[in-house]
Amino acid sequence: MSFAAGQTAAQTFEALQAYVKKMLHYQEALELIYWDLRTGAPKKSVELRSETIGTLSDELFRMSTSDQLAEYLEILSDPGVFSTLERKWQRTIEELQRELDRSRKIPPERNKAYVMLTSQAESVWEEARAQSNFEMFRPYLEQIVAMNIEFVEYWGYDENKYDTLLDLYEPGMTVAQVDKIFGGLREETVKLVQAIAHSGRRIDETPFVRRYDVAKQRELGIMLLEAMGYDFNAGRLDETVHPFETAINRFDVRVTTKYLPDDVRSNIFSVIHEGGHALYEQGVSTDLIGTPLCGGASMGIHESQSRFWENMIGRTREFWEFNYGKLLKLFPSQLADVSLEDFYRGVNVVQPSLIRIEADEVTYNLHIMIRYEIEKGLINGQLRVADLPGIWRDKMKEYLGVVPGNDAEGVLQDVHWSGGSFGYFPTYALGNIYAAQFRNALQKAIPDYLEHVRRGNLGVIKQWLNDNIHRHGKMLKPAQIVEQVTGEAIDSKYLVAYLKEKFGQLYGV
Amino acid sequence: MSFAAGQTAAQTFEALQAYVKKMLHYQEALELIYWDLRTGAPKKSVELRSETIGTLSDELFRMSTSDQLAEYLEILSDPGVFSTLERKWQRTIEELQRELDRSRKIPPERNKAYVMLTSQAESVWEEARAQSNFEMFRPYLEQIVAMNIEFVEYWGYDENKYDTLLDLYEPGMTVAQVDKIFGGLREETVKLVQAIAHSGRRIDETPFVRRYDVAKQRELGIMLLEAMGYDFNAGRLDETVHPFETAINRFDVRVTTKYLPDDVRSNIFSVIHEGGHALYEQGVSTDLIGTPLCGGASMGIHESQSRFWENMIGRTREFWEFNYGKLLKLFPSQLADVSLEDFYRGVNVVQPSLIRIEADEVTYNLHIMIRYEIEKGLINGQLRVADLPGIWRDKMKEYLGVVPGNDAEGVLQDVHWSGGSFGYFPTYALGNIYAAQFRNALQKAIPDYLEHVRRGNLGVIKQWLNDNIHRHGKMLKPAQIVEQVTGEAIDSKYLVAYLKEKFGQLYGV
Known part of the structure; x- marks a missing residue:
């Protein structure tokens, strides 16, 4: 590396640091706005605030996909330069490159269409859940699934299309791994839940x-x-x-x-x-x-x-x-009239139920597995959106022994899919x-x-x-x-052992 | 105006509207950050948050002084275009032009120096007030006054240099007006305060x-x-x-x-x-x-x-x-044991005191007049910063009949001057x-x-x-x-009449 090139690289590195800081500042302002919206921003403020969010997040997106950033990353990724950087800056460059590539692979008009679709879908889902009407939500979910598959094609995949979505939330995780990890856990958990149900022990709440x-x-x-x-x-x-x-x-x-x-x-x-x-x-x-x-x-x-x-x-x-x-x-x-032991038992009640976010430590993972299997099936074209309510009921019955009386407490209960978050549940x-x-x-x-x-x-x-x-x-x-x-x-055997030991004692099973 | 020019103007007008909105979004984010800092942001968050404030306010300042904006304003200020705009957009253009001119008249390096000076001065003032040590703050205040005078020279003025500073906070207000308005109010207020003091009525708090x-x-x-x-x-x-x-x-x-x-x-x-x-x-x-x-x-x-x-x-x-x-x-x-009448009197106690922000409805304006006279004198070179503690004591004695025992409860009590806010007090x-x-x-x-x-x-x-x-x-x-x-x-006679009537009844004077 010549002296001149070295100097250029050093200047580029400094520019990148400033650039990254600026991105983080936009992110910080946005995080504060989101916090405020959830903790007590006045109801009527939201409409104008959304425009402010739009301006700041557009700028952040622009920065994270700009030619300027691409140029910085290209210069600093040169092996002669990259090898001289501190490890944390190497990792930063890798992360920025990953995000940049991901964003740039989606045609902008498709990205825009997706943002609009999910934004509409969230309102529709809310209404559909309120009315317990899956058919109302179905066409939106079908489009969201189709666009997720389309995006996976842009991004590319090795073994399984769903791997690419998993990677968004859990970098490096694959279907092959999750299938293996969840497999043993599901079997053992279903057995444990049944044993607890048959134990006859009921905790008075x-x-x-x-x-x-x-x-x-x-x-x-x-x-x-x-x-x-x-x-x-x-x-x-x-x-x-x-x-x-x-x-x-x-x-x-x-x-x-x-x-x-x-x-x-x-x-x-x-x-x-x-x-x-x-x-x-x-x-x-x-x-x-x-x-x-x-x-x-x-x-x-x-x-x-x-x-x-x-x-x-x-x-x-x-x-x-x-x-x-x-x-x-x-x-x-x-x-x-609650003893320490009563209290301890009272915070460890196991009871199959319909709603994920209210589930206990043992049954919770079964709720997740149902969602995982559905997502994997949808993205790989093995399941159809139209069949979800039935699939949901069947799996709930199989894993948890309870069946929702309607879709609001079944397939429509979670917000995730309406926002397009496939790969998040696992x-x-x-x-x-x-x-x-x-x-x-x-x-x-x-x-x-x-x-x-x-x-x-x-x-x-x-x-x-x-x-x-x-x-x-x-x-x-x-x-x-x-x-x-x-x-x-990663191995689920430790969770299995832990659950069996703890709840075995609590329920005498 | 030709059709083509008309189209250009319409496009420029649209661009300006979007541009202004974007500026308002930055301002909104900043206002929320300031609110948060004052209402419960964690202590340790402040240092990083200041950087975020820096990034957003730099961007806002850049937008409010950009060549882009100047060009929009020039196109839209053309009488043939301007006259076709709604009144609110005409006023907007006037306001933006005013701010743009004001910012552009200050050499950037002088503006930067001023920002650094006032930022230092605020910490020094805090320490000086804690120690009740005016000499510690004096050199900073001298520089701030000198730079305010320098800025007034850049901005220009008609009759009185202080007019230009007044205009920052109260558009259109002048020393000639304020002198007249305050004059009668001061005389009558001092008389009223003395009468109340001699009335012998004391409200038990x-x-x-x-x-x-x-x-x-x-x-x-x-x-x-x-x-x-x-x-x-x-x-x-x-x-x-x-x-x-x-x-x-x-x-x-x-x-x-x-x-x-x-x-x-x-x-x-x-x-x-x-x-x-x-x-x-x-x-x-x-x-x-x-x-x-x-x-x-x-x-x-x-x-x-x-x-x-x-x-x-x-x-x-x-x-x-x-x-x-x-x-x-x-x-x-x-x-x-507090009757309605006791309560009414208890919220209307008149008592000359040393601290402006604790002053009552009658004496409050006298605190302001002291500050106004000092500011006017400093900016016009008729008073010296070094003499302020003495001037303060003399004016307090003359208007309010009380004298601070030290500078912390005298000339150092307010934050305004350390931040460079001359023209605000009136x-x-x-x-x-x-x-x-x-x-x-x-x-x-x-x-x-x-x-x-x-x-x-x-x-x-x-x-x-x-x-x-x-x-x-x-x-x-x-x-x-x-x-x-x-x-x-504007006329202070209504305030005089109001105060005399209300407190005349309350104190029997």
Whole structure:
């Protein structure tokens, strides 16, 4: 590399850094706007705000697909230059190139058509669900599926068309892998659910139906987040209908929760779940600030963090041995007749149900598998949209033993497909699978970790997650993280073992 | 104008409309970010957020000074084209041209130097105030004054250099006018303050020092805003150290208040004051959406709306005849020994004091006049920064009869000068003067308006303000609004008469 070329490359590298920062600033403004829309922006503000979103996201899209960026990436991808860059900038260039290629492969007019289609479809879906009328939504879903297949053709694929969609949400994941991972899990879970149903043990949930003051529930949420090590100087807690976590910047990771006035459990596990997501974002190495790598590695790895905290810490007996006294102090009369053991059982009820987002730790993955199988079938042309309501009912019956009485509580229940998000659903179950694998690694590293939980010493666990998972951000791919933390590839056997052990004890099966 | 030229003009007009919208979108995003920073953004988020603000405001500044915009304005300012445009677009073009000229007259490197200077000066001022050390702040203030004079030279001026700065905040206002308006007001106010001091009447404020539950104070704030006709579907109420109002878009006009746990009055009058500002923004004609005219006409007219509601409605006996019962319901024990008449007097205490933002309705304007005289003297080279502490003390003694013990509660108390805001202070007093003139017009139009207040029928008043002031937005200049509403030019005699009548009765002078 000549001196002159070197200088050019150095200047290009500097220009790229500034360019990336600017993109991140647009993203930050957009994230704040979305947060605000969900946490209390006035109803009438939305229409004008959408135009502002349009302007900022158009600019962000323009920047992420510009000739300018393509030129930067070309210069910096030259092996002689690339090899001199820090690893994080190499990864940044790879990521930017990946996004650029992906965007540029779609003809702009087709992309526009897709954006319009999904935007219409979301309103139609809302109405169709309200009326429990699948036929109303069907033509839209058919078009969305057709366009997803069309896009896969533009993008290309190796073995299975659905791989390309999976890769959008879980980089590197394939149908071959998911089929294998889900296969064993499905079989064992169905058996476990049936065993629990036949165990005859029923947990009485009536003691939980009491008035729980919202101000005190908020206090409880703050207490739980603080106990987990959530940094309130780099975040805040608000109330929304659907709880969520959002990383507006590296030091602004916000969570929300939902307060049911007559059941304290919803708030508790929303807070712990979103807190788990938030600890991930608050734990990414600050060295990655100013790059697009400063965030979670994938949807699945992100979900592993929320699920780990929610289920594998928050729903343990040890966790409540430490915290139940505090809960009783906040709600002495409401929980007067609920023992620690009752409470522990009450937060671990297993009961097949129709709605995914209300499902328990055991049955949840079965809801996901139904969606995965349908998506895979649709994208590969093996299933027809028109047949979905029937397929849905059959699979619900087969896996969960319950059948929806109408499409609103069946095939129309989730928003994802109306927005075109094919490939997203599997990451929820992958998160649970990763979580169990990480739990196993944690147990090896800190054999008495549950003893720490019992003593309220959650810092040990947070630190282990920070060191082994969080800090990497997007530097590593999901499979690399799993390999590095566990020494193995992704495998659902740890989740199976965990579920069988925990719920075997709880239900005596 | 040929057909071809006409087509070009039409295309340019369309392009300008899109261009202006885009600018407004950037402004909207920035306003939301500022709101968020003041209402609860996490402490650690600020540093990265500032970079985002930098990127968005650089882009907004670039757009407002671009050659592209200059070209649009040139084409559309051609009399043959201009005359065919709707009045609101003519005004828009005038406003954009004014801003463009103003920005382009400052050499970019001088503008940059000024931004850096004021940014440093704000931190230094904060420290200087904490230490009550004027000498620490002096060199910065000297430079800021010098640069303001330099900028006035670039911008140009007619009679008085300070006119050019006044015009930034109160378009069209001049020193000649302000001197005249303030002159009579000062003389009469000083006399009134002295008479009140010699009246021997003292209002006992100890009944107000009680514990006022913050949740109930919030409820009270919502009730008051609703009573004023504030639209909560186009706004929201939050808590901040310094209450403010911000119009993020035409349907998103937010207010904040402050809850003192031991004095309910602070919240009440913050809410009514900011509510007055908010009604203005919520009342601008929706026809002005998408133009830069969709907001208050000037700082002074804006302040007239907040002050009118706060003092001329919120501090009347009639207002509390309707609302005091509701207040008692919220705070029965706290106000058990406070009669309606005690309360009315308790919200109208006149007492010379050192701090502007804590001053009452009568003495407030004197605080402003001191600042106005100092600014005018500095910009015209008749006063030296080094002499300010002494000048401050002398004027406080002369107008208010009280003298600060140190500079922190004297010349260093306000943030404005450290940010370079010369010309801003007078608008506070102009607001009070406008308010009294508008009140007089209201009285002519609806002679029994106070009877409406007494019956809680504030809608009549809001409607009158909507029709006569709010709806115009920035279509009219401040002087045009005053002329149109009152049939007269700005005149402080109405404020003098109002103050003498109200406080003459209250203090028997």
